[in-house]
Amino acid sequence: MADILQLLVAGLATGGIYALVAVGFTLLWQTSQTINFAQGEFVMLPAFFVLIAMGYFGLPFWAAVAVGGVVSVVVLGLLFKKWMVDPMIRHGVLPLVIATIGLAILMKEMVREFYGADAWPFPALAATTDVAVLGAVFSIQSLLILAICIAVVVALQLFLNGTRTGRCMQATAQNPTVARLLGVRVERMILYTFLINGALVWVASLLITPIYLAKFTNGEWLGLYAFIAAIIGGFNQVRGAIVGGLLLGVVDNFAAAYISSQYRMAIPLMILIVVILFRPQGLLGRVEERTV
Amino acid sequence: MSNRRLAAGIVLASAGAFLLVVPFGLKPYGIFILSMWAVMTIAAIGLNLTLGYAGQISLAQAAFVGIGAYITAYLTTKGWPFWPTYVFGGISCFAVGWVLGYPALRVQHHYLAFVTLAFNTLVYLIFRNEEWLTGGIYGISNVPRPSVLGLSMNSPLAFYYFCLAHLALVSAATWWLIRSPWGRAFVALRENPIRALSLGVDTRRYTLVAFAIGAGLGGISGALYAPLLQFVDPTPFALGLSLNLLLMVVLGGSGYFFGPFLGAIVAVLLPEWLRFTQGFYLMGYAVLVIVLMAFSPTGLLGLADRLTRPARRRTASAAGGPPETAAESETAR
Numbered sequence: 001m002a003d004i005l006q007l008l009v010a011g012l013a014t015g016g017i018y019a020l021v022a023v024g025f026t027l028l029w030q031t032s033q034t035i036n037f038a039q040g041e042f043v044m045l046p047a048f049f050v051l052i053a054m055g056y057f058g059l060p061f062w063a064a065v066a067v068g069g070v071v072s073v074v075v076l077g078l079l080f081k082k083w084m085v086d087p088m089i090r091h092g093v094l095p096l097v098i099a100t101i102g103l104a105i106l107m108k109e110m111v112r113e114f115y116g117a118d119a120w121p122f123p124a125l126a127a128t129t130d131v132a133v134l135g136a137v138f139s140i141q142s143l144l145i146l147a148i149c150i151a152v153v154v155a156l157q158l159f160l161n162g163t164r165t166g167r168c169m170q171a172t173a174q175n176p177t178v179a180r181l182l183g184v185r186v187e188r189m190i191l192y193t194f195l196i197n198g199a200l201v202w203v204a205s206l207l208i209t210p211i212y213l214a215k216f217t218n219g220e221w222l223g224l225y226a227f228i229a230a231i232i233g234g235f236n237q238v239r240g241a242i243v244g245g246l247l248l249g250v251v252d253n254f255a256a257a258y259i260s261s262q263y264r265m266a267i268p269l270m271i272l273i274v275v276i277l278f279r280p281q282g283l284l285g286r287v288e289e290r291t292v
Numbered sequence: 293m294s295n296r297r298l299a300a301g302i303v304l305a306s307a308g309a310f311l312l313v314v315p316f317g318l319k320p321y322g323i324f325i326l327s328m329w330a331v332m333t334i335a336a337i338g339l340n341l342t343l344g345y346a347g348q349i350s351l352a353q354a355a356f357v358g359i360g361a362y363i364t365a366y367l368t369t370k371g372w373p374f375w376p377t378y379v380f381g382g383i384s385c386f387a388v389g390w391v392l393g394y395p396a397l398r399v400q401h402h403y404l405a406f407v408t409l410a411f412n413t414l415v416y417l418i419f420r421n422e423e424w425l426t427g428g429i430y431g432i433s434n435v436p437r438p439s440v441l442g443l444s445m446n447s448p449l450a451f452y453y454f455c456l457a458h459l460a461l462v463s464a465a466t467w468w469l470i471r472s473p474w475g476r477a478f479v480a481l482r483e484n485p486i487r488a489l490s491l492g493v494d495t496r497r498y499t500l501v502a503f504a505i506g507a508g509l510g511g512i513s514g515a516l517y518a519p520l521l522q523f524v525d526p527t528p529f530a531l532g533l534s535l536n537l538l539l540m541v542v543l544g545g546s547g548y549f550f551g552p553f554l555g556a557i558v559a560v561l562l563p564e565w566l567r568f569t570q571g572f573y574l575m576g577y578a579v580l581v582i583v584l585m586a587f588s589p590t591g592l593l594g595l596a597d598r599l600t601r602p603a604r605r606r607t608a609s610a611a612g613g614p615p616e617t618a619a620e621s622e623t624a625r
Contacts, residue, residue, distance in 0.1 A: 035402050087586045093401060094349070095589035098542050101535055102581030105574055113571035220531075224413070227406055262421045269410040273395075276407050280399050 002136040007253050013142035014211075015229075015249020016149025020204040021222065022229035022241035023156065024197035030173035030236055031193045034085050035097050038104040039201070040223020046072045046205035047122055047214040048111055061123055069202045077198030081191060104219060111216040124210035145207045152203055153242055156196070160238065169193060221265075225252075228272045234285025243284055296600065315452050322564075323448040324520070329560045330455040331516045334462050336540045336552030338509025343538070344547035345470060346502030347482025348396050352408035353537045355415035356385045356507045358529030360514025362419065365432040365524045374438030374519070381515040382508050389507020393500035412534050419526035431525030435518045445519075455516055462509060467549065469505070478502055482547075539581055545593030554592055 021043055028034040036042070049071045053064035084103065088096045126144045130137045160166035171179040172189040180186045212218060225248060233244025248268055255267040275282065315323045339353045360381040367377040395407045419426050426432065437445045438454070445451045469475050477498045480488035489495045518524050536559055544555030558577070566573045588595040 084582065084586075088589075091585070091589040095542075095585040097402070097405070098539065098589075099582045099585035101539065102578040102585070106578035106582070109571050109574040109578065113575070224409075224531075227409075231403070231406055263417060266414055266417050269414050272410045273407055276399055276403050277395055280403055 002134070003257075005134070005136040006138065007257055008250060009136075009138050009146070010142050011250035011253030012246055013145040013149075013249070014208075014253065015246040016146050016153075017204050017208045017245075018225050018229045018248050019242045019245025020149060020152060020200050020207075021226035022233070022245045023153070023238055024200040025226050025230045026235060026238060026241045027173075027193040028197055029230075031169065031176075031190045032081075032085060032089060033093055034089065035093060035100070036197075037097055037100040037223065038107060038219070039226050040219030040221070041104045041107040042076050042197075042201040042219070043204050043208065043222045043226075044111070044214075044216065044219035045076065045107060046202040047209035048115055050206070051120060051122065051214060052115070065206060068206075069199065072202035072205075073195050073198040075198070076201060077195040078191070080198075081194040085194075104223070108216050108219065115216070117216060119213035119215040122209040122214045125206065141210070148203065148207060152200070156200075156238070165189075165192065225268070228268050231272060231282060232275050234282025236285050237282070240282045240284040244282070247283075311456060315449055320448045323452045325561060325564050327448070327452045327455045327520050329556050330452075330459040331513050331520060332537070332540070332560050333552050333556040334459055334516070335510050335513035336537050336544075336556050337462060337466055338506040338513070339537050340541045340546060340548075340552045341466065341469075341478070341509070342502050342506030343541055344545075344551060345475065345482060346478040346499065348393075348499060348502055349401065349405045349538075350392075350408045350503065350506065351405050351531070351534045351538060352392060352412040352415075353506070353510050354529045354531065354533035355412040356389060356510030357514040357517060357533065358415060358419060358524075358526075359385050359388065360511030361518040361524045361529070362426055362432070362514075363511075364515040365435045365518040366425070368436050368438075368519070369432055369434060374436075378438075378512070378515045382511045385511025385514070386504045386508035389510075390500050390504040392507065393503030396499050396503060397496055409531060409534070412531050416526055416530045419529060426526070429526065431523060432518075433523045435522045435524065437519045437522065451520060455520065458512070458516060462512065466509075470549065474498070474501065542589075543581060543584060543591055545591030545597075548591070548593040548597075551591055551593050558592075 021039060024042075025036060025039050028036055046068050050061075050064045050068035053059045053067040054061060057064075057067075059067060084099060085096065088099055124141060125148075126140050128139060128141055130139050131143075132138075158166075160170060168179070168184045169189045169192055171182070171184050172186050173193075176186050179189075208222070209218075226245075229244035229248045230241050231244070232240075232247060233242065234240025248271075251271065252264060252268055256264040259267065279285075311326075315326060318326070335353055335357050338356070339350060342348050342350050363381040363384055364374075364377045367380070368374060392408065392411055396404050399407065420429060422428070437451055439445055440454065443450070445454045470478070477488070477493045480491070480493050481495055481498055481502070485495050540555030540559045541552055542555070543558055544551030544553065558580075563573050563577075566576075569576070584591065584595070588598065590597070
């Protein structure tokens, strides 16, 4: 029982991180039909922004984290939209998908060339001690990760549902044409989702990098897990991405512990295939009308 | 028009002559890279049929190259002659590709991309973990090279011509295929599936066939890959190669017959010539992909096409028909 509880909490913690990444992914899809194949690299990069701010500019950790946040929002949010998505989206979904695959290669190679191919240690946000509750041992780190993920998701939900801007963003996601007719500044709302995505990947990067170290290849599997989480939960809903992410983290952890660590990756992939084939709209998603 | 055709003929003839003569000026490593180009081009031609002509995105081509390579490696090291394993590899991939086509009947575009991506990673995991069959991470070594009509293909030069002959055969077969009713049905499928269906094209069957033929060519490419390296291990067949093959097809010009040839030059040959640039080559490659997608989503050949005939309206034919409406139909999700 204690084992199961431990696995559950650890799974929820990593699942919470996947959920953050997946939420950003679905936000971009909903408002601008951008499928970002570089989303994993987007999570890999902010950790390096922080490391560069600390190593080359001598900033203390928390200042470097703040700088990393600003750079992430500007580069991965604003510039990504202005320089890549805007010129390309008129060609349709596929060219943008290909371009983001190219962007992923570019980001990986730049980190490898200019920073190094090693796995760099990254300071954890909290001391790595454990607490014992009801006979099960939890690491403070996973509890903190879980708490931060919940806080971020709740804040995002409050923003989307409780503020005028948030509701305008939802309107943009549901029907841009009508939203524009009603006076919503659609372009600006789309920009906001890109900025939010920049902030989400920054948080995810700060949470996951202390566990897996900062390495230029991190984005490969992170991106894959984010896609899987987004699709399992439902591509067109923020709620779906959260459920998908948490579910994925838990399933992944249990599969590694009880089924086979060699095939741990296979279980999420099979869930993905089954969900796409039998419930393409995702576990929580709405059915989208098909258009020609 | 006839001028263009003449120019194209001259370019083709000189390219063919160049490919026949060039290995004499190269060291064995250069010949190896050229052979690799031929092998990868075959895989990219397969993907171009699935993606460029039939409009079905697939991120699983590396898995088929891998299946073909492993079947050939496993059976030839067990003492089988080359040709039966080669045929068996191609047919197996055709069959698996057919099965993988079924998801394409249900879902499209990005969902299909993810299903095929998941399939590729599953196949990779099997290659890596089923040691009794695939040798795990150590792979299968000492894969023999075939002999043709008693001539041994052991030397790099002989095997290069062997690969080149395969490329020529595959190209000829594909050239014929895309001019046959099947090829026209593929294009109809890409341009407007519902119209195709209403005109009596069996879209179900052609979707499956498009996947299966593309996969079969991947298998053939793999069956050449194994004896070329004389060694197979799981790493080359991970998702990276599938993405790379996709980039080759799109970079060269998806839906153009010669797109894969050109794309494979950029992705396989150029990195070797530009080796002195080290990591910068890949950065340049990535930037090229991004810039090309911004200005010419139909790839290098699409760009050339646009530059050489600016005024005339292109007609979408099965022959060189660029997917000019594909981009627009993509936006309708």
